[in-house]
Amino acid sequence: MDANLTRDDAYSDGNMLGGPLSEIFAVDLTGAVGRCAGCGLQGPVAQLRVYDRAPGLVARCPRCEQVVLRLVRGKDTAWLDLHGASALTIPLAPAP
Amino acid sequence: MHRKAKEGADAERRRLTTTRRGAAPGTTSPAGSESQVLRARAPLRWLVAELVDRRAESRTAQTLVFDVPGWPEHLAGQHVDVRLTAEDGYSTQRSYSVASAPDGDRVELTIQRVEDGEVSPYLMDVLERGEQVELRGPIGGWFVWRPERAEPVLLVGGGSGVVPLMSMVRTRGALGGSAPFRLLYSVREPDDQLYVPELLRGEPGLDTEYLYTRAAPPEHPRPVGRLRAEDLVRGGWPADQRPICYVCGPTGFVENAATLLTGLGHDPGRIRTERFGPSGG
Amino acid sequence: MAIISRGFHGRRPDPGRKLPPGQYEVHDFPVLSAGPTPHVTHDEWEFTLTTETGARHTWDWAQLMAMPAETPTVDLHCVTKWSKFGTHWEGVSLDSLMEDVETAADFALVHSYGGYSTNLPLEDLLDGKAWIAHRYDGEELAPEHGGPARLLVPHLYLWKSAKWVRGIELLLDDEPGFWEGLGYHSYGDPWREQRYQGD
Numbered sequence: 051m052d053a054n055l056t057r058d059d060a061y062s063d064g065n066m067l068g069g070p071l072s073e074i075f076a077v078d079l080t081g082a083v084g085r086c087a088g089c090g091l092q093g094p095v096a097q098l099r100v101y102d103r104a105p106g107l108v109a110r111c112p113r114c115e116q117v118v119l120r121l122v123r124g125k126d127t128a129w130l131d132l133h134g135a136s137a138l139t140i141p142l143a144p145a146p
Numbered sequence: 147m148h149r150k151a152k153e154g155a156d157a158e159r160r161r162l163t164t165t166r167r168g169a170a171p172g173t174t175s176p177a178g179s180e181s182q183v184l185r186a187r188a189p190l191r192w193l194v195a196e197l198v199d200r201r202a203e204s205r206t207a208q209t210l211v212f213d214v215p216g217w218p219e220h221l222a223g224q225h226v227d228v229r230l231t232a233e234d235g236y237s238t239q240r241s242y243s244v245a246s247a248p249d250g251d252r253v254e255l256t257i258q259r260v261e262d263g264e265v266s267p268y269l270m271d272v273l274e275r276g277e278q279v280e281l282r283g284p285i286g287g288w289f290v291w292r293p294e295r296a297e298p299v300l301l302v303g304g305g306s307g308v309v310p311l312m313s314m315v316r317t318r319g320a321l322g323g324s325a326p327f328r329l330l331y332s333v334r335e336p337d338d339q340l341y342v343p344e345l346l347r348g349e350p351g352l353d354t355e356y357l358y359t360r361a362a363p364p365e366h367p368r369p370v371g372r373l374r375a376e377d378l379v380r381g382g383w384p385a386d387q388r389p390i391c392y393v394c395g396p397t398g399f400v401e402n403a404a405t406l407l408t409g410l411g412h413d414p415g416r417i418r419t420e421r422f423g424p425s426g427g
Numbered sequence: 428m429a430i431i432s433r434g435f436h437g438r439r440p441d442p443g444r445k446l447p448p449g450q451y452e453v454h455d456f457p458v459l460s461a462g463p464t465p466h467v468t469h470d471e472w473e474f475t476l477t478t479e480t481g482a483r484h485t486w487d488w489a490q491l492m493a494m495p496a497e498t499p500t501v502d503l504h505c506v507t508k509w510s511k512f513g514t515h516w517e518g519v520s521l522d523s524l525m526e527d528v529e530t531a532a533d534f535a536l537v538h539s540y541g542g543y544s545t546n547l548p549l550e551d552l553l554d555g556k557a558w559i560a561h562r563y564d565g566e567e568l569a570p571e572h573g574g575p576a577r578l579l580v581p582h583l584y585l586w587k588s589a590k591w592v593r594g595i596e597l598l599l600d601d602e603p604g605f606w607e608g609l610g611y612h613s614y615g616d617p618w619r620e621q622r623y624q625g626d
Contacts, residue, residue: 059397060460062423066241068285069227072190078287096288096420101461103424105506105586105606108461115463117542122610124623129610194430231429236437236451264437272434280430 064098064109070121074128077140087136088116095119095138192229193217195253195281197273203340206259207306208270209245211252214281219248222317223290223310223392223420226255226283230265240265243310243394243420244284247320253281256340258306289392289420293323297390300382301329302373302403304395305338307422311394312341319349329354330381332373332399335361355381373399375406385411390418397421447617450510457509458571461605465540465570465591472575474559475594478530486524488575491559494519499558501581503588504617516579518560521552532597536604537578540591545604546613547580547587549597556582559592584615584622 068080080096091113098109098118106122111134120131132138199211229239246254260266273279291299291314301311308331318327333339335358345354357377358370368377383389391412393403400421407417437451446452469488476484486494496517503511535549551557560579561568568574573590580587586606607613612621620626 059401060424060458060464061397061421063397063419063421065225065286065289065420066423068225068287069190069241069282072282072285076189078285080286081288094288096286096418100423103457103459104461105459105611106461106609110462117462120609122606122623124610127610127623131609192429229429230432230435230437232435232437233431235429237429238437268432268435273432277433278430279432 060103061099061101061110063100064094064096066100066102067095067098067107067109067119067121070107070123073123074130077142079138079140081141083139084118084135085137086111086114086116086118087134088118089114090136190282190285192280192282194278195228196278197275198252199275203256204342205337207256207340208259209254209256210269210273211254212279212281214251214253217251217253218284219250220244220253220284220313221287221290221292222247222314224284224286224313225310226253226281226285228255228265228269229280229282230268231280238264241285243313245309245312245316247313247316249320253283256306256309256312289394289418291317291390291392293317293321293325295323295390296325298326298383298387299328300378300389300391301327302332302378302382302391302393302395302407303329304332304373304399304403305334306340307393307395307399307420308340309394310420311392314392315349315352318352324351327352328382330357330373330377331355332357332359332395334359336363353381373403373406375410378403378406378410382407382410385413388413388416390416392418392420394420395422397423444512446510447504448620449622450504450508450617453509453511456511456514456572457505457507459505459507460571461543462541467540467570467575467591469575472593474524474576474592476524476528476597477594478528478597479532479599482529484524484528491519491561491576494523497558499579499581501579503581503585506584506586506611506615506617506622510617515564516558516560517562518558518576518579520555521557521559522555524559525553528597530597532599534598534601536596536598536602537587537589537592538594538596539589540593543589543591543605545587545589546602546607547583548601548614551580551583552595556580582616584612584617586611587615 065080071079082095083092084095085092091111099112101108106120109119111118116134118134122129193214193216195212195214198213201209203209225241225243227239227241231237242255245256257266257269303311359372362370391407393400400419404417404419408414472488474486497520498517500515503514532549535552536546538544557580559576561576577590578588578592610623612626615621
C-alpha cells in the first residue's frame with residue numbers, strides 16, 4: 051500500500067457487480083461475504099469499492115483498498131480474478 | 147403492538163411464500179438475522195422492455211414505465227441494467243434502480259438527467275412510447291428489503307438515491323408490510339424532490355423528513371446543510387431498537403451517512419448501502 | 428440479437444480524420460481509474476529503472492527536470508473506445524533516460540504509484556516513441572491524468588501509458604501487467620485492434 055493515497059469519490063460499490071457477475075454465477079453474489087486477502091476484512095461483496103471507469107471492473111477492499119476482485123468482459127469471454135479474496139461465503143438453500 | 151406486528155409478519159411470510167415465485171420470500175431466517183439464503187436461478191437474460199408511459203417527477207427527472215414480458219418479479223431495492231445499441235453496433239449500458247413495487251410485467255425506472263450524459267438524455271428525450279430497449283434484471287440480493295421483515299426500517303436517500311427506497315416504501319404499502327418506516331430524504335432544493343404528491347400524502351407507519359442542502363422552503367425548520375448526526379437522531383431510530391438502515395445516494399453522501407450511523411451506535415452489519423459512482427448517465 | 432435503439436448514436440460525433448477500428452473521437456479528456464488517485468508530491472517523487480541484473484538507475488524530480496524536454500503532439504487511443512487527436516505534452520524521452528543503462532532485456536514492466544503495472548516490449552519505449560511526461564497542454568500534469576508524471580506511449584492503447592509512473596523493470600522474459608494479466612492484449616496496437624488476448 052502506498053502512502054499518499056487520498057480518499058476520493060470516484061467509485062461506486064459492489065451492488066453494481068450483480069449484473070455483470072450474473073453472466074457467470076447462478077446465484078447473486080452481492081450478498082456473499084468475502085474476506086480480503088490483504089487485510090482480512092470480511093464483508094458483503096456489495097460493500098466493495100468498485101472502479102468502473104476503466105477497461106474492466108476493479109473491486110477494492112473498503113478498508114485497505116487492495117484489489118479483491120477484477121472482471122473483464124470481452125466479446126465472447128469473461129476474465130475473472132479473485133486472488134484478492136481469500137474466501138467467499140455463499141449462503142444457499144438447504145441441499146435437497 | 148409488537149406481538150401483533152409479528153403475527154402480521156408471519157401471516158405475510160406465509161402468504162408470500164405461497165403466492166410468489168422463486169427468489170426471496172422463501173428465506174426463513176429469523177427477523178433480525180442478517181443471513182440471507184441465496185437461491186440458484188436461471189441466468190439473467192437481456193429482456194425486451196417496451197416504453198408504455200412516462201411522467202415528469204421534477205425538472206430533471208422522469209419516471210419511465212416499461213412493459214417487460216417475462217419479467218421475474220423483483221424485490222424492493224433491486225436494480226436493472228439498461229442497454230442501448232446504435233445501428234453500427236456501438237452499445238452502452240447503465241444501471242437504474244427500480245422505483246415501483248412488484249406489479250407483474252410492469253417496471254418503473256426513475257431517470258435523473260445527466261447533462262451531456264449518453265443514456266439518460268436519450269431515454270428522457272428521444273425514446274418514444276411503443277419503442278424498445280434491452281433490460282437485464284432484477285439484479286441484487288443484498289440492497290433489498292423483504293416485506294416479511296418486521297423490524298423498524300430507516301431509509302436515508304440523497305438525491306436520486308431515493309429511488310430504490312421508494313420501491314421499498316411502495317412495496318410495504320402494496321403488500322401490507324408491518325415494519326415501521328422512517329425516510330430521511332436529502333435534496334439540494336425543493337425543485338429536486340421526487341415523488342412529491344405521493345410522499346406528501348404519506349401512509350400509516352411511514353414518517354418522512356426532508357433535508358435541504360442548498361435551499362429550503364421558507365417555513366422549513368432545519369437550516370440548510372449536509373446530513374448531520376442530529377438529523378439521524380431526530381428523524382431516525384435509536385440504535386437500541388436495532389433498525390435496518392438503507393442508505394443510497396452519491397458516494398460522498400453515502401460514506402458520510404454510514405459513518406454517522408456507525409458513530410451513533412448502529413450495528414454496521416445492519417447498515418446497507420448503495421453508492422452511485424461517477425459513471426455518467 | 429440486440430434491439431437497435433432508433434436515434435441512439437452515443438456521444439460520438441463524426442471525426443474529420445481517420446480513427447483506428449472501433450474507436451470514436453472525444454474532445455474532452457476522460458479520466459479512467461482502477462483505484463484511488465495517488466497524490467505524490469514532487470519532493471517524494473522518484474523514478475527508477477531496474478535492469479535484469481538488478482542494477483538501479485534513479486532520478487528524483489529535480490534530476491528529471493534537468494533532463495532535456497521534448498514537446499510531442501500525439502493522438503491518444505483508449506481501449507474503452509475513445510480517441511483524442513492532437514494532445515500536447517512535455518516530457519523526457521525514454522531514449523535520454525536509457526542512455527547510460529546497459530541491458531540485454533527485451534521486455535519492460537512499468538510500475539506506478541498505487542500499484543498499477545503494464546508490460547510492453549522494450550523497443551516500443553525507444554527511438555522517440557515514449558516519454559516520461561510531466562506537463563499536459565501547457566500545465567503541470569494533474570493527478571487525475573497521472574501527475575506528477577506518466578509514461579506516454581501513444582502508438583499503443585492508452586492503458587500502456589501508465590499514470591503515476593514510478594519505475595520500469597527491464598526483463599528478459601515478458602511478464603503481464605495489471606490488465607494484460609486479465610484478458611487484455613500483451614501488445615495493444617490500436618490500428619490492429621489488439622484489445623483482448625487473441626485479437
